[in-house]
Amino acid sequence: MARPGSDLQSKQQWRRHLLSKRRRTPAAVRFAEALALTAQLTRGRVLHPGQTVCLYVPTGSEPGTVQMLEEVADRGVRVLLPVIAGVGPLDWAWFAGLDALRMGPYGIPEPDGERLGSAALRIADVVFVPALAVDRSGVRLGRGAGFYDRSLPLAAPGTAFVAVVREDEVVDWLPADPHDVRMSAVLTPNRGLMPLSV
Ligand SMILES: Nc1nc2c(c(=O)[nH]1)N(C=O)[C@@H](CNc1ccc(C(=O)N[C@@H](CCC(=O)O)C(=O)O)cc1)CN2
Numbered sequence: 329m330a331r332p333g334s335d336l337q338s339k340q341q342w343r344r345h346l347l348s349k350r351r352r353t354p355a356a357v358r359f360a361e362a363l364a365l366t367a368q369l370t371r372g373r374v375l376h377p378g379q380t381v382c383l384y385v386p387t388g389s390e391p392g393t394v395q396m397l398e399e400v401a402d403r404g405v406r407v408l409l410p411v412i413a414g415v416g417p418l419d420w421a422w423f424a425g426l427d428a429l430r431m432g433p434y435g436i437p438e439p440d441g442e443r444l445g446s447a448a449l450r451i452a453d454v455v456f457v458p459a460l461a462v463d464r465s466g467v468r469l470g471r472g473a474g475f476y477d478r479s480l481p482l483a484a485p486g487t488a489f490v491a492v493v494r495e496d497e498v499v500d501w502l503p504a505d506p507h508d509v510r511m512s513a514v515l516t517p518n519r520g521l522m523p524l525s526v
């Protein structure tokens with residue numbers, strides 16, 4: 329769909345724009361945001377002990393740090409992490425501490441424990457989904473490999489899908505394809521959890 333008055337039309341144009349904006353964000357700002365995001369996950373009303381959640385290992389300029397995984401787990405939340413298993417849906421394995429992470433494809437660390445299969449997503453109460461941006465109607469822009477779009481249909485009905493982005497990455501409109509799975513909420517470091525009108 330074309331949008332008059334904007335040079336951002338295709339997913340590829342949006343990705344380039346958003347990635348360059350992330351890379352231009354000073355390290356000090358990113359660090360403060362990572363601390364704020366960890367606080368949202370551990371001290372806000374986002375998560376509760378006993379829940380099972382899917383999180384991700386933040387890499388590059390993605391929001392968060394690996395310490396947030398430990399802090400969430402220390403709160404009594406069970407954490408599943410994605411494991412890339414070829415071109416199909418993501419596989420999942422338990423987060424069992426930072427020492428149990430090994431470098432995986434795309435330079436993203438993965439847990440070295442037992443792989444639980446792609447259907448393990450079904451036990452998640454909340455899936456936190458890394459994103460470059462999300463729009464008001466829940467359309468999410470990822471890194472362009474389609475992993476989450478192939479994986480999220482395996483979640484139980486009613487599972488919360490929460491895109492994790494920086495404040496200015498919540499935008500009015502993003503290009504969408506029929507396979508795009510809509511997010512039900514967005515989590516940002518400073519504004520916390522906000523529902524989206526899916
Ligand atoms: N931390 C984290 N873990 C994650 C994801 C993610 O986005 N972030 N994924 C979310 O799906 C999956 C991995 N998907 C990825 C897909 C592409 C690229 C990537 O670097 N793409 C290149 C260009 C694409 C290409 O190689 O053709 C790039 O962005 O420069 C990275 C991860 C599973 N784990």
Ligand SMILES: Nc1ncnc2c1ncn2[C@@H]1O[C@H](COP(=O)(O)OP(=O)(O)OP(=O)(O)O)[C@@H](O)[C@H]1O
Nearest residue numbers: 339469470471472473474475476477478505507508
């Ligand atoms: N459910 C699906 N089944 C088969 N192919 C899919 C599915 N979802 C996405 N794809 C394919 O994945 C590719 C990337 O899709 P898209 O650009 O929407 O990725 P993304 O959501 O940005 O990435 P990611 O989910 O990895 O963060 C597309 O070529 C698309 O055809």
